[in-house]
Amino acid sequence: MPVTYTHQGRQYVTVLSGIGGLYWNIARERLKDKVPQGGSVWTFALLPE
Amino acid sequence: MKTFASAACVVLLLGTGATAQTFDDLKKDGNGGSTDNILTYGMGYHQQRYSPLKQINKQTVKRLVPAWNLSLDNNWGEQAQPIVYNGVMYVTNAKATVAIDVATGRQIWKQTLDWPPETPRVVCCGVSNKGAAIYNGKVFRTTLDAHVLAYDAKDGKELWKSKAAEWKEGFSFTIAPLIANGVLVTGVSGAEFGIRGFIDGWDPETGKLLWRR
Numbered sequence: 001m002p003v004t005y006t007h008q009g010r011q012y013v014t015v016l017s018g019i020g021g022l023y024w025n026i027a028r029e030r031l032k033d034k035v036p037q038g039g040s041v042w043t044f045a046l047l048p049e
Numbered sequence: 050m051k052t053f054a055s056a057a058c059v060v061l062l063l064g065t066g067a068t069a070q071t072f073d074d075l076k077k078d079g080n081g082g083s084t085d086n087i088l089t090y091g092m093g094y095h096q097q098r099y100s101p102l103k104q105i106n107k108q109t110v111k112r113l114v115p116a117w118n119l120s121l122d123n124n125w126g127e128q129a130q131p132i133v134y135n136g137v138m139y140v141t142n143a144k145a146t147v148a149i150d151v152a153t154g155r156q157i158w159k160q161t162l163d164w165p166p167e168t169p170r171v172v173c174c175g176v177s178n179k180g181a182a183i184y185n186g187k188v189f190r191t192t193l194d195a196h197v198l199a200y201d202a203k204d205g206k207e208l209w210k211s212k213a214a215e216w217k218e219g220f221s222f223t224i225a226p227l228i229a230n231g232v233l234v235t236g237v238s239g240a241e242f243g244i245r246g247f248i249d250g251w252d253p254e255t256g257k258l259l260w261r262r
Contacts, residue, residue, distance in 0.1 A: 001098070001128075001129070001130035001179075001180075002130075003087050003092065003130060003131050003133065004100045004102055004105070005084055005085060005086065005087050005100075005102075005133045005151075006084045006085050006102060007085060007136060007151050007152060008152070010104070011102045011104035011105050012116060012151065013105065013113070014131050014133075014138065016121070016127035016128070016129055016131070016140065016142075017127060018121065018123065018124075018125075018126050018127035018142070019126060020123075020124065020125045020126015020127065020128075020176065020177065021125070021126040021128060021175065021176060021177050022175065023126075024126060037124045038120065038121075038122070038123070038124060039120070039121035039122070039123040039124070039125075039126070039127040039142055040118050040119065040120055040121060040127075041118065041119040041121065041131070041138070041140055041147075041149060041154070042115060042118050043115070043116045043117050043118070043151070043154060044113050044114060044115055044116060045113070045114070045116040046104060046105060046109050046112045046113055046114075047112040047113075047114045049112070
């Protein structure tokens with residue numbers, strides 16, 4: 001689940017990525033060559049204008 | 050000297066008070082509290098994930114770019130909602146709890162979990178964790194093998210670990226805990242394996258089970 005928050009006045013959005021769980025059990029054979037495994041924390045912010 | 054000592058003590062208490070989350074802080078989450086913090090799963094007790102922030106909007110979103118990325122070194126999938134407090138983010142998955150500096154993405158501490166390797170064979174389909182709870186300087190989480198535990202938010206030291214149920218009977222814990230009125234509340238998973246569900250209340254300080262319903 002993504003979250004959004006501020007740090008020193010700047011807004012950030014953080015979302016975790018990483019295939020797994022029940023869906024991976026079902027789709028492993030179909031997706032194993034297409035979707036890299038491995039969890040990450042991704043944090044986004046606005047590029048200053 | 051005694052006066053000096055108590056004065057120092059007061060300063061010390063105020064100092065730690067700034068890093069301890071009160072129930073009032075939690076209640077303000079997503080409800081008028083500081084947008085620097087996300088203290089509850091669901092971004093507030095209303096569980097609506099509402100944020101009043103407006104910097105990122107329809108006009109500015111085209112400038113949205115990655116600020117940092119941190120590998121969690123985990124192949125079991127990521128389903129958690131991060132918690133953020135005082136510049137530190139707390140992230141969970143089925144295998145670990147990680148504290149991260151929100152400014153840089155640097156890992157501050159990481160605690161891995163060692164549930165028995167045959168656990169996923171019993172509680173097969175939900176090898177995941179939905180997130181942590183934070184309260185009074187402690188980070189709380191549940192485990193796949195049906196334990197509840199507390200870490201020191203600052204350094205990740207394990208403070209207590211309590212067994213909630215027997216995973217071999219199909220009980221597993223993946224749901225993010227919630228603090229309610231000073232009680233740590235957790236819920237069980239595994240009804241798809243035939244278990245009867247329940248909700249537990251724990252003493253956040255000691256890990257003692259207070260009630261089960």
